[in-house]
Amino acid sequence: MKQILYRIKSLFLLVAIAGGISACADDKGNYNYHDIPEVKIEGIGNSITALAYQNLSIPVQLDGLQADENRYEYEWLAIRQFEAEDANDTASEVLATTKEFNDIISLRPGPYKLIYTVKDKQLDVFYQQQANLSVVTTTSEGWVLLCSENGNVRLDMISTVLGEEVHSKDMLADSDMPFKKGPLALIALSPESTEDMSAVQQVDPTSPFYLVTEEGTTRLHKDAFEWKEEYLMKYEMGDMSDAKPTHITSASYFRMMVTPDGTHSSNFGSGTDALWESRLNYLRNDDNTKEYIQVAPYVGCNITNPMQYAPVFMFYDLNHKQFVYHPGGMYGGLTGDLTVGCLNMSDDEAGGDAFSFPVGYNYVYMENSGRKYSESAMMPGFGFFNNITFTILENNGVYHLYGIALDDYYMALMGMPPYTKTHYANLSNCIDITQAKHFAFSPLNDQMFYAVDGKVYRVNLDTSTPSAQFQFDVPGEITCLKFYLYRNAENARRSYDLIVGSDKGGTDGSELRVYEAIDNLAQITDYKEYHSGFGRIVDIIYKEPITQE
Secondary structure (H helix, E strand, O other), X not given: OOEEEEEOOHHHHHHHHHHOHHHHHHOOOOOOOOOOOOOEEEOOOOEEEEEOOOEEEEOOEEEOOOOOHHHEEEXXXXXXXXXXXXXXXXXXXXXXXXXXXXXXXXXXXXXXXXXEEEEEOOOOEEXXXXXXXXXXXXXXXXXXXXXXXXXXXXXXEXXXXXXXXXXXXXXXXXXXXXXXXXXXXXXEOOOOOOOOOOOOOOOOOOOOEEEEEOOOEEEEOOOOOXXXXXXXXXXXXXXXXXXXXXXXXXXXXXXXXXXXXXXXXXXXXXXXXXXXXXXXXXXXXXXXXXXXOOXXXXXXXXXXXXXXXXXXXXXXXXXXXXXXXXXXXXXXXXXXXXXXXXXXXXXXXXXXOOOOOOOOOEEEEEEEEEEEEEEOOOOOOOOOEEXXXXXXXXXXXXXXXXXXXXXXXXXXXXXXXXXXXXXXXXXXXXXXXXXXXEEEEXXXXXXEEEEEOOEEEEEEOOXXXXXXXXXXXXXXXXXXXXXXXXXXXXXXXXHHEEEEEEEOOOOOOEEEEEEEOOOOXXXXXXXXXXXXXXXXXXXXXXXXXXXXX
16 A cells, blocks of 8 residues: 655745756755654555445544544545546546545445545645455356246345345346346356457447347346347348357357357457358368258367467358368458358368267267367467367267367468367266266366256266276256356466256255365365355356456
């Protein structure tokens, strides 16, 4: 904490001193000099957390005040440290003009710089002390659970506010949102770019959450998941169509989504007005005509590298039962081919020799793991890595696993592979894996987890014929199994936690457990976090606070 003494007349004094320095030399002792009494501010911490629309009390101790306190003025100034949402978000606001602060906080939730000023009117000097002020609500940070209650959307949240755990239930119950049937996923894209280039903005920061349902998709507000008409997906579509995506993801600025009708891309580098473009899910026949294909409901891409120019997006072609990809981003500008759709993935173009691309297998599952594989050749030395996308396919009753690191198609233009085959495993030795409904791949090491009923198994992918080790079981049925990649650096280690949602049936019968999954040898037995009282859990994310600038 720094205290700063400001002299309002310092410029005048400097000029006076410069002009009369020789006179002073000849006129020593003709003036009486007095020290300016310094006021010391104590009692204000470095960081203050305040609950929005509740009373905040900040006691202050001031040492050095003169007897006549009427000579002092006080000010509490809050300076916004996040992007303005509308004209009501002023850059700064005076919260109080009292010696101590004891008032209702009516600021929008987010980070602020709080500056406390004591001004001595008689001497025309002032003293200041600063603190980081975080204005929070019960929905500022915590677990957000997308649940199904009798087939309808129910959004719950578990948060800790000023040391107390708060369970916010069915936060969309009073919303006029039209899509409330068949909850599928809750997706959070990056709402902001960071100075160290570890993340880039991929979505409107005021509404960064996509709620995906069988009826349609909409964004939700950053503060309390409020819904507005303009958040509907159709307003993001170039043709105003009512798209119903099953998956939305982004590689750097370049976004991609899959709908039952096809795949669409959007370059968010153009800002919040970026629209989703026409369908890309087609192959080129020998006569150059388009053959539209149906693809599996997931997009593979390099989700951890923010510096990509023509990122490779991978799909599974359900018609021809093969891997295909779209060279996205700036591919058209780099090659002049502005009409490229999907291309077959081939052994000749790929790096690595873990497997040969299969044809004719049935799609089971795909996941962008965040597991680092190799440093990006686009910007070596900056700590950007290509991550692995895992896919499970079935053939003749046997599950096969394929790991592929997706790079930048710019590499192909430089004579390097745009994607690399990293892993293959025959999963026939893994107990009951063909009955599994949920899978999760560790972002830390070569581990896969899967759930059968209430049991969780782990598979170490260090061999091509692995077996599964039982880890733990939970009461009821596991309905969600995943790792979550956190955005803020202070939460990075939590990305290695295995998140398990389960349902025992009945009203509020679902439970959330979090397990630490760092050690790839020791059996996971005890959970580190537990919460209960939810609807049937469909998806889980962790809402992180806006970072302080």
